[in-house]
Amino acid sequence: MHNIHIAGTGIWFPDEKISNEELVNSYNSYVDLFNDKNHSKIQEGLLDSMEYSSVEFVEKASGIKSRHVIDKEGILDINRMMPRVDNEHEDRLSIHAKAGLEAAAKAMKQASVISSDIDAVIVGTSHAARNYPAVAIEIQNELGIKGYAYDMLVGCSSTTFAINNAFSDIASGLANTILVINPEISTPFVNFTERDKHFIFGDGCAASVIQKNSSSEKSFKILDRKLHTQFSNNIRSNYSYLNRAAIDSKPNDDLLFNQNGRSVFKEVCPLVAQLISSQLKSNDIDPQDIAKFWLHQANGKMIRLIASKILDTDDFDPEIIPMPIKKFGNLASVGSLFAFNLNNDLSAGQKGVICSFGAGYSVCSIIVEKT
Ligand SMILES: CC(C)(COP(=O)(O)OP(=O)(O)OC[C@H]1O[C@@H](n2cnc3c(N)ncnc32)[C@H](O)[C@@H]1OP(=O)(O)O)[C@@H](O)C(=O)NCCC(=O)NCCS
Secondary structure (H helix, E strand, O other): OOOEEEEEEEEEOOOOEEEHHHHHHHHHHHHHHHHHHOHHHHHOOOOOOOOOOOHHHHHHHHOOOEEEOOOHHHHHOOOOOOOOOOOOOOOOOOHHHHHHHHHHHHHHHHHOOOHHHOOEEEEEEOOOOOOOOOHHHHHHHHHOOOOEEEEEEEOEOHHHHHHHHHHHHHHOOOOOEEEEEEEEEOHHHOOOOOOOOOOOEOEEEEEEEEEEOOOOOOOEEEEEEEEEEOOOOOEEOOOOOOHHHOOOOOOHHHHOOEEOHHHHHHHHHHHHHHHHHHHHHHOOOOHHHEEEEEEOOOOHHHHHHHHHHHHOOOOOOHHHOOOOHHHHOEOHHHHHHHHHHHOOOOOOOOEEEEEEEEOOOEEEEEEEEEO
16 A cells, blocks of 8 residues: 655635626626627627626526636726736746745645655646646746656646646655646636626635655545546637647637536536545445545535535535635636645544546546545
8 A cells, every 4th residue: 555645735826806796797897888889780680789797696506706816907807808917938937837836835834845855846737828848847946846847737637637646656656755736827718708607717726745654744645546537528728829820710719718517517517426436435435434525616516416426415514515616716626625725624534535527528536534
């Protein structure tokens, strides 16, 4: 049996925060502007008028009450409807590396490790900051870490897939201690002019130290990992380095985050519940003995439905399914680690499940035990 641990975790999120009221007010003002500007086309039946969003819908459909974002002003500006960011530039740290360093400092402190203890850095995220050089190598350089570093993309499962890779590298003898970083700066990729998507995402980053034989106070032993992927276009972005040279043109909106939310809901919930249930069964663990399910934070209803399928009842203590989604929105792959970081006060021997899932489709579930 490998003795590999999540030795410590840390989270970072921007100071700026947008409530549902603020977001919906801005969206509805944008709708008025759009409908006024396009009044004659709408009258002639050449264009559909836009409809208002509502705070009640957002809270009922998603469970989200607010989100932390990198640029509130840009997102709420009805003449812009997106955050203002700097282009990638070789003379300064990337936004992903900056967020990663903030989260890494906290994770390293919690794990009681310093840069010279770390053998590798893995960055797992839903959106590549750039094609190369890897953000993981940029962070490695900033921290003065020897060894190797690389980026990986697995949509909203990137966090647990990256922890899984760290585990495998340690188990194979390649490394002893790996820093995993998951920057999810999603808002630049959100179409804030679409009412079924404008409320979903926030920005944030988490880091974790995966280590052989950790003795840190906050350490959790990794008992098992289970991964599954199956192809689906229901969460898709056609953004690509090919866009510039493509001879067939696509509307800009098509390049952003797109999803068929209802299908995702219908298809992913049973997939995840089944995967976790079978994983617990093959590890001889009764679902009732799981103290916390730290699940991907896409939607409050989804989290509750998955937990009720695994536990085979609707009657369970809501405390076992932490929901940072209320405050942070959907944080792409890093939601499950926010849930873990903010709610992992377990006693020695208690077990929990960290599971992220999403685009691909992809699912990775990790069973951990408090040491
Ligand atoms: C996105 C999501 C919250 C939408 O909830 P939903 O209940 O499925 O809502 P729908 O998009 O089907 O819309 C329901 C109705 O509300 C309307 N509506 C959509 N957005 C609205 C808004 N902001 N305000 C008011 N009404 C809205 C729709 O037009 C639709 O109206 P209709 O029934 O007349 O067609 C939900 O589908 C979801 O969370 N899916 C999974 C998300 C996910 O896992 N994403 C992965 C990315 S990591």
